[in-house]
Amino acid sequence: MSGSRALVTSAGTPAPRRRASSRRLGGRFTGLLFVAPAAALFAVFGVYTIVYGFSLSFARWNGFSPNWTWTGIQNYLDLLGANPPLATSVRVASQNTLVVMVVLPIAVSAIGLVLAVLLNSIRRFRALLRTVYFLPYVTTGIAVFYAWRFVYEPNGSLNAILSGLGLTSLVQRDGFLGNPFTSLAAVLFVLIWANVPIAMLLYLTGLQTIPESVVEAARVDGASTFRTLRSVILPLLNPITALVIIIQLREALQNFQVFLLMTNGGPVDSTQVLSLRTYQLAFDQASDLGYASALGWMLAAVAIVLAVINLRILRSRQ
Amino acid sequence: MTTIKTRRARPRKRFASRVAAVLAIAAFALYAVLSVYPFLTMVSGSLKTNTEVLTNPWPIPINPTFDTLVDTWNALDFPTLLVNSLIIAGLSCLLILIIFPLAGYAFAVLDFPFKRVLFAIFVGALFVPGVTVLLPIVILDQQLGLLGTPWAVVLPIVNGAAPIAIILLRAYFSSIPYELHEAAVLDGCSPFGIYWRVYFPLSRSALITVTVLNFVAAWIEYVLPALTNDDPSRYPLPVGLQALLSSNVVQWNQVMAASLLIVVPIIVLFVVLQRYFINGLQGSVKG
Numbered sequence: 001m002s003g004s005r006a007l008v009t010s011a012g013t014p015a016p017r018r019r020a021s022s023r024r025l026g027g028r029f030t031g032l033l034f035v036a037p038a039a040a041l042f043a044v045f046g047v048y049t050i051v052y053g054f055s056l057s058f059a060r061w062n063g064f065s066p067n068w069t070w071t072g073i074q075n076y077l078d079l080l081g082a083n084p085p086l087a088t089s090v091r092v093a094s095q096n097t098l099v100v101m102v103v104l105p106i107a108v109s110a111i112g113l114v115l116a117v118l119l120n121s122i123r124r125f126r127a128l129l130r131t132v133y134f135l136p137y138v139t140t141g142i143a144v145f146y147a148w149r150f151v152y153e154p155n156g157s158l159n160a161i162l163s164g165l166g167l168t169s170l171v172q173r174d175g176f177l178g179n180p181f182t183s184l185a186a187v188l189f190v191l192i193w194a195n196v197p198i199a200m201l202l203y204l205t206g207l208q209t210i211p212e213s214v215v216e217a218a219r220v221d222g223a224s225t226f227r228t229l230r231s232v233i234l235p236l237l238n239p240i241t242a243l244v245i246i247i248q249l250r251e252a253l254q255n256f257q258v259f260l261l262m263t264n265g266g267p268v269d270s271t272q273v274l275s276l277r278t279y280q281l282a283f284d285q286a287s288d289l290g291y292a293s294a295l296g297w298m299l300a301a302v303a304i305v306l307a308v309i310n311l312r313i314l315r316s317r318q
Numbered sequence: 319m320t321t322i323k324t325r326r327a328r329p330r331k332r333f334a335s336r337v338a339a340v341l342a343i344a345a346f347a348l349y350a351v352l353s354v355y356p357f358l359t360m361v362s363g364s365l366k367t368n369t370e371v372l373t374n375p376w377p378i379p380i381n382p383t384f385d386t387l388v389d390t391w392n393a394l395d396f397p398t399l400l401v402n403s404l405i406i407a408g409l410s411c412l413l414i415l416i417i418f419p420l421a422g423y424a425f426a427v428l429d430f431p432f433k434r435v436l437f438a439i440f441v442g443a444l445f446v447p448g449v450t451v452l453l454p455i456v457i458l459d460q461q462l463g464l465l466g467t468p469w470a471v472v473l474p475i476v477n478g479a480a481p482i483a484i485i486l487l488r489a490y491f492s493s494i495p496y497e498l499h500e501a502a503v504l505d506g507c508s509p510f511g512i513y514w515r516v517y518f519p520l521s522r523s524a525l526i527t528v529t530v531l532n533f534v535a536a537w538i539e540y541v542l543p544a545l546t547n548d549d550p551s552r553y554p555l556p557v558g559l560q561a562l563l564s565s566n567v568v569q570w571n572q573v574m575a576a577s578l579l580i581v582v583p584i585i586v587l588f589v590v591l592q593r594y595f596i597n598g599l600q601g602s603v604k605g
Contacts, residue, residue, distance in 0.1 A: 030509045031430025038421040038480060039436065045477035046443055049454035056454070115349065118342055131592060132350045135357070138530070138588045141538030142556045143577035146563065147356035150363060150570050157359065160375035193352065205600040254447040257541060261560075275449045282453040283545065289453060296450030307445045 057293035068290075075294035090295065092269050093277040096184060097252065100191070100273060105248035107192045109241055112199025117229065119200070120207045130204075137197035145261045148190045152176035177263050180270035187262050187271050194258070195251055199244045206240035207233070242314045246307060253303045274299050360581065363574025364390070371571040390575040394558050403554040405468050406475075406543070407536040411529050413476045414483060419525065421480075422487025423513045427499060437484075444481035456545050470546035471554075475536050483528045490524035490601055491517055526591055527598025534584050555580045 057075055059068035074082070081087045115133060119126055136144070151158050154175040162170045172179050176186040210233060218228045256275035259265060265272040265280070278299060282292035362377040364386050374380060390396070424430065425437050455474045464470040494517060502512045518525075540556035547553065553561070559576045562569075588595065 027509075029430060031424040031428035031433065034420045034424035034428065034509075034513070035430075035436060037417045038440070038484070041417065041473070041477050042440070042443070042480060045455065045458065045474055046451075046480075049451040049458055050446060052457070053451055053454040111349075114345075118346060129346065129350060130596070131589065132353050134592070134596070135585065135588070136353055138534050139357075139581050139584050141534075142540045142559055143360070143538070143580040144356045146559065146573055146577050147359045147363075150574060151355070151359055153570070155372060155375055157375045157377065197353075201596065201599060208600075250445065254449065256449050261540065275447060278447075278449045279452065279541075292453055293450075296447065296453075299447050300445070300450045303445045303447055304442075 053293045054297060056290055057297050058290070060288055060290045063289050071290070075288075075290045076298070079291065079295055079298065086291065089269065089272065090274070090277065093272045093274045096271065097273045097275075099184065100188060101249060101252040103188055104191060104195065104252045105245045108195045108199045108248050109244045111192070111196045112244065113203050113237075113241075115196070115200045116203035116207055117233075119204060133200055134197045136194050137201075140194040142257075142261055144194070145190065145258055148186075148193075149177065149262055152186050154178070177271075178267060180267045183263055183267060183270045187259060190262065191251070191255065191258055195248060198247065202240050202244055203237060206237045210236050239314060242310060246310045249306050249310070250303060253299060253306075357578075357581065357585075360574045360578040363571050364578050366571050368569055368571055371569075371574075386571045387575045387579075390562075390572045390579070393572065394562065394576060396558075396579065398551060399553055399555045399558040402468070402552055403537055403556075406471050406539070406554050407533050409468060409472045410475045410479070410536040411533050413472065414479050414532050415525065415529060417476065418480065418483035418528065419487050419518060419521070420513065422484050423491050423517050425484065425488045426491035427496075427512075427517070428509065437488075440481055440484050448478065452541070452545075455542075459546050465546050466549055466552060468552075471539065471542045472536075474542060475532070475539060479528075479532050479535070482531070486528055486598070487521070487524055490521050490598070493601065494520055523594040523598040523601065525598075526594040530587060530591055530595050533587065537584060538580070 056068065058072055059070050060075075061068045078086055079090050119130060119133075122129075150156055152172075152175050153159075154173060156175065158176060159171045162168070172182055176182045214232060214236075215228060218232045223231065254275055256273065256279050259271055259273055259276045260279060263271040265276050274295065278292055278296045281295060282289060358377055362379060363371055365379045365382040365384070366374065366386065367381065367383055368386075370380060421440075425433065459465055459470040459474075464473070498516055498520075499512060502516050507515065538556055539554075540560060543554050544557050544560065547557070550558075550561070555576075559573070559580060562576055563573055
């Protein structure tokens with residue numbers, strides 16, 4: 001072993017390095033063989049579908065006729081304003097999506113951080129609580145969405161709890177998903193609930209990598225617990241926060257299943273979001289599939305731009 | 319001066335910290351209840367009769383009954399749904415465990431042409447929304463003649479798992495000391511031998527993490543099977559559950575019973591494997 005290490009460390013001269021690397025690799029193209037199965041699958045279900053969908057966004061197609069009618073960027077123009085009824089529904093969906101994009105990352109990172117700090121400061125029940133807090137993340141999906149729907153029903157347990165607490169003014173007669181003023185908040189709550197665990201786990205990981213001596217030093221200097229948290233621990237967790245935000249922005253833009261299964265956009269478009277609108281254009285009112293593709297790619301553009309910005313910020317900080 | 323200050327501050331501080339501790343415990347407990355609340359709702363709903371579920375919103379049933387669970391089991395043809403779900407989730411996990419550790423190993427350890435470009439493409443795929451390519455995927459399933467088969471769901475799920483599986487496994491393989499690799503090379507091991515005898519067995523927690531994440535994702539996948547399959551005998555659990563809710567009069571006790579039957583296997587899987595699962599997730603962030 002020490003011999004092989006010497007071989008690598010003394011690789012200042014070209015000859016031994018080449019010998020070491022050829023041994024290491026077992027041929028220059030071996031790596032490609034290892035990647036080939038993943039790449040082949042991606043070529044079919046990734047590249048092909050991306051190219052197909054992107055092309056379709058520049059065409060009209062009802063899904064049945066043998067040919068597409070090329071229309072250039074007309075689909076995009078229609079969605080942005082040239083087709084008023086369509087553009088209006090897109091604008092409403094954009095506004096709701098924006099609300100989700102602002103509220104979800106803030107709420108999830110705040111709650112996740114608090115839970116992680118609390119968990120990190122206790123010894124007893126830590127493992128048990130971590131399991132309990134993490135459950136929403138692994139079980140999220142149709143079954144849990146239906147359970148929340150039941151809780152929000154007119155005769156569900158949320159109304160019962162509110163009236164039991166004497167908060168009768170907050171009771172929703174049509175249920176929390178039936179009232180356009182509470183429906184978005186109700187779905188958002190479920191989305192936050194489902195996403196807090198992963199933020200908590202990431203923050204907990206980050207907290208465990210902070211050396212105790214750093215926290216100890218702040219305490220010796222007379223910093224209060226809150227001050228230590230704000231001025232010492234939080235800045236050290238910046239990379240984690242950036243990661244949490246990028247994951248939550250992705251979730252805000254992409255997760256349409258929670259909206260599809262809880263409200264399907266209603267009542268009166270109060271929970272309509274861009275990803276759900278894309279789904280509906282493709283599968284519910286499938287009159288023109290070009291619109292669905294164009295809207296999907298507008299969504300993708302936003303997602304990619306945000307990801308690039310986020311990565312830039314993350315990199316410039318490090 | 320300083321001594322006086324601390325002495326004066328101490329009693330108030332102790333009181334404040336005690337209040338803070340009580341508040342913290344209350345917040346802990348409240349969030350714990352909130353975390354399991356949907357499951358409590360499922361359990362209580364599935365123990366109520368059809369009339370009680372409409373009249374008694376409180377979690378504890380007045381006349382608990384197992385009839386609802388039995389009725390739901392029979393009404394849904396639960397064994398068929400279960401087998402279909404197991405086929406979809408099992409095939410997905412098997413393929414994922416064959417394909418992506420190989421790729422992760424190559425990206426972490428080997429050196430080859432286009433390595434950086436290929437890795438960037440796999441990671442970049444993470445930011446193409448699933449809904450954007452959903453329509454082309456369903457059309458592709460149709461063109462390949464996969465509609466109605468489990469493969470129409472399995473292949474897109476496996477492909478969709480690529481970015482996170484590759485990122486996680488690459489990070490984990492990179493954290494394995496390179497000396498092990500060199501020792502295996504000196505012992506005359508081939509690249510595949512090194513992967514199969516050294517890296518694969520050492521990566522148990524990362525492999526379990528990827529498996530659990532994707533088993534759960536496949537288990538609860540509703541949209542793909544609903545779009546690619548109209549034969550009830552081939553429905554997986556989520557589509558069966560959805561059919562229950564789309565009937566005219568929603569019987570919430572049955573919906574909760576079916577939801578419970580879907581979620582219980584996931585909870586058991588998670589609790590049994592969580593030690594590896596959480597370590598694997600955390601390891602990939604640290605690395």
